[in-house]
Amino acid sequence: MPKVSEAHVEARKEQIVSAAFLCFARKGFHPTxxxxxxxxxxxxxxxxxxxxAGKEDIIQSACGEAQAAEYVGLLEEALAEPDTSAMFSGLAAAFFSHFDDDGADVYNRTSLQLWAEMAVNERVRESFSSNPAAVRAGLDAVVREAQRRGDIDSGLESGAVASAIRPLRRLPAPEGDGPHDRHAGLRARGRGAARRHLVDRSALA
Amino acid sequence: MPKVSEAHVEARKEQIVSAAFLCFARKGFHPTxxxxxxxxxxxxxxxxxxxxAGKEDIIQSACGEAQAAEYVGLLEEALAEPDTSAMFSGLAAAFFSHFDDDGADVYNRTSLQLWAEMAVNERVRESFSSNPAAVRAGLDAVVREAQRRGDIDSGLESGAVASAIRPLRRLPAPEGDGPHDRHAGLRARGRGAARRHLVDRSALA
DNA sequence: TGATAAAAAAGGAGCGTTCGTTTTCTTTTG
DNA sequence: CAAAAGAAAACGAACGCTCCTTTTTTATCA
Incomplete structure (x- = not known):
């Protein structure tokens, strides 16, 4: 009975994920x-x-590498810091510290792809949902603490920072396609009407 | 003389971009x-x-809507603010203010997709390159100014913030595939070796 | 220990599907 | 009724993935 070492299997997986990681940084998940x-x-x-099992499986594994567990740990350490300045330093460190060597761009870019993918892919979002929650809470706490100390104008809404995470919420599915007047939206608009917002509220259900 | 009004043509374009915008927010550029x-x-x-002319053309148009011109204007206004607190407020406003109504999620999500796409798509990056440059300069200036006033620990490297923009730089193309020992990376690793960084420096050329 | 058989791993052509796009034909419009 | 606009079908290419074959590795036995 031939049997291969389990370490070898793990090494092969890592070889594949590593390659995928580089490809994702170059082209993004889907064009790869x-x-x-x-x-x-x-x-x-x-x-x-x-x-x-498939491409999605590889994406998940690659994202797991991008979102190292120590990331959240660093963030929580920063939040525990009583000094505001140190808090800011710790926050910046948590965000960027593991991007500070030669692999910097690859990790940074793939993390960016992951961030965007989470907004759009339910399974990926579920797999990494704990992270944005920690980030959101952390940012909000830091801003509030800085406001309490007077380092930041209290007129600045702390939730504004947290809203950076907002896109991770789900968006309603396409409409069920009932009777529809195709030109309704067009007629309503004037010639050079100021269209500050391209998408109508109605489109969001 | 059968010709439709120019306003009608413009309205149709907007109708299409508007639909694409919503789809992109739901699924991202490429899965759409x-x-x-x-x-x-x-x-x-x-x-x-x-x-x-094609899908890429629609993406470009949709991104143009996502990156409203006033965005850069708000950022520059914030930077001109002499008071540090007001500067922070202005910065946050520039980032999030036009996401504060009912269209919020759609704009926010598509902007996120654009951000990720710029890291990966040269043509999109070129079309919107002026924006990240302004953001990078703005972030750096704000941090430095805050440091000068002592509101932020000067030990915090101002470039750390700007590094958030770093992923927009280009990444080298895949290797030209010379002679390659497939198992070299495997042998080099120990059993439970600490692999803090998945991608080798060598992979970056 | 060397030869051999069995099992795992890797190769690579090709499958069905789906994508972006084009072409053809019908409807609408000034 | 010309000419533009839109609908519908279909095309070629490329995708993720599978299947069958070959190669390599491991275990068994003389």
Whole structure:
């Protein structure tokens, strides 16, 4: 009975995720093809699919690497800091500290892709939902604390910072397509009407 | 002389961009299909392609709406503010103020998609490159000014904030595939080796 | 220990599907 | 009734993924 070492399997997985990670940083999740990943990993499709169920599975694994557990830890440490200045420093450190070596761009870029993907992909969002919650709470706490000390104008709404996280909320599905006057929205608008907002409230249900 | 008014053409374009905008907020740029956009706009593919050369063209137009010109203006106003607290308020306002109504999520989400897309799509990045430059300069200036006044610990590197914009830089293309030892990376790693960084420095050229 | 059989791993062509786009034909309009 | 606009169907390409084959590794036995 032949059996391969479990460490070898784990190493292969990491080889694939590492390749995917680089591809995602270059092109983003969706424009990256499985062939891109296979080429970067110097593996064939058949080999890759031995270790991962599909592309989505690889994305999930890559995101797991991007969102290291220590990230949240750093953030919470910063929040515990009683000095406001140190708090800001800690916050910045939590955001950027693990981007400070040569792998910087790859991690930074893939994290950005993840952030955008979470807004749009329910399964990814669920997998990493704990992180934005911590970030949201952390930002809000820092701003409020700074306001209490008078370092920031109390007129600045603390929730404004937290609203950066807002896009992670879900958006309603497309309408069920009842009777619809196609030109209604058009007629309502004047010629050079100021259209500060492209999307009507009605479109949000 | 069968010709439709120019205003009507402009309105149709806006109808399509508006539909695309909503789709992008729901699914992101790439998972959104042309059929999604057509369905949302209640138009056929042939009709859509009469007004736009292709999907990329629609993305560009939608991004143009997402990145309103007034955004940069607000940012520059904030930077001109001599008072540090007001500066912070202005900065937050520039970031989030035009997300404060019912269209909030749609704009916020699509802006997030754009941010991620810029990191990855050269043409989109070029079209909107002036914006991140202003943001980067603005963030750096604010932090430095706050440090000068002692509101933020001067030990905090001002560039750390600006590094949030770093992912917009380009990443090297995949290697030209010279001779390659497939297992080199595997042998080098120990069993439970601490792999703080998944991607090797060598992978970045 | 060397030869051999069995099992796992990797290769690579190709499957069905779906995408962006084009083409053809019908409807509407000035 | 010309000419523009829109609908509908369909095209070629490219995608994720599977299947079958070949190669490599591991365990068994003389």
């Amino acid at each position: 093809t499985m062939q891109d990943i296979c080429a970067e990993a110097h593996l064939s499709p058949g080999a890759v699919y031995r270790y991962f | 299909t042309m059929q999604d956009i057509c369905a949302e706009a209640h138009l056929s593919p042939g009709a859509v392609y009469r007004y736009f």
